Amino acid sequence: MHLSELDTPALVVDLDLMETNIAALMGRLRPTGVRVRPHLKTAKCPEVARILAAAGASGFCVAKLGEAEVMAAAGIDDLLITGELAGAPKLRRLAALHARHPRVRCVVDSVAGARMLDDAVAATGVPLEVLIELDVGQGRCGVTPGEPARALAAEVARLPHVRLVGVQGYEGHLQHIADPEEQARRVAEAMGRLTATAALLRADGHAIESVTTGGTGTCERCATHPGVTEVQPGSFVFLDRAYRDALGARGGYTNALTVLATVISRPAAGRAVVDAGLKALATDMGNPEPVGLPGVRYRPGGDEHGILEWDGPAQDGLAVGDQVALIPGHIDTTVNLYDAYHAHRGGGVVATWPIVARGKSQ
């Protein structure tokens, strides 16, 4: 089947470009010796995980327990859940997952949270590996580096059913900094906080084997900071418009994922309407970009409609029934809107991959 035969809106992956992105990241990180644990919150798909594993990934990250459950069921169970877990239903599910997949790791940033995990897995008889999450500047979750982290580590080490194996300090606020010098300086500061705390915990006798951090925008810088052992980028696999605009050529990645839409109306000169609106393309990080249509801008026209606009006659040839490819502004939130990827090479669809972790936000 050719892409032109697909019904729309459809999520389309250019396999050649995706493989080039993966090879580029792995190739640049290999000489550092740092493990790459890609974040599957972006792709949400076991087939993509298997391609990453074949390219050298050392395990994977997921953001949510629901993502961990479906990935483990698909045979991918060397997983770090990068968000804290709390609440009785969640902890019951964690216990069940841990009993079957003891390699699943969790993060904690409070004594209360750590005790909940400890209680939850007590009956399984196998310790749950945990990492202490540090706030290295993002201002989201994470205990303050230094003494507060040290105090938390001491409490976690007393718990009988969890085993402290590392620290996580994700610097999400630094991913899209366009100025390379500013980014380098701020990443170095954040990594300094992370690795100094890892050293403090080791000095207290904790076996900190994992010091994990970094996303697509920063992982190469993180990986060269002494003391970082692992990076967790996700978006590089497909890239999106927001990342491309921020990193430009220095990122070294290409947009490999598009949403295919169909023109359903040509109501006026300089305007076409496509069948992909807010339910097909996330706009939380900016509007999508039409591919191969210079001068054409996309804006949402409601839940089901997308509006393409242009000045002058340049694109007046766009006709009802034409397909248009759009690069999403933000891939994570766009991918989460689809049941499957259509993977193609040179326009020929070679596979359809279910996005099994789509909507697994619990």
Ligand SMILES: Cc1ncc(COP(=O)(O)O)c(C=O)c1O
């Ligand atoms: C904890 C954590 N690690 C890694 C990533 C991956 O970042 P990116 O998709 O920007 O590569 C994210 C993304 O939100 C994250 O929340």
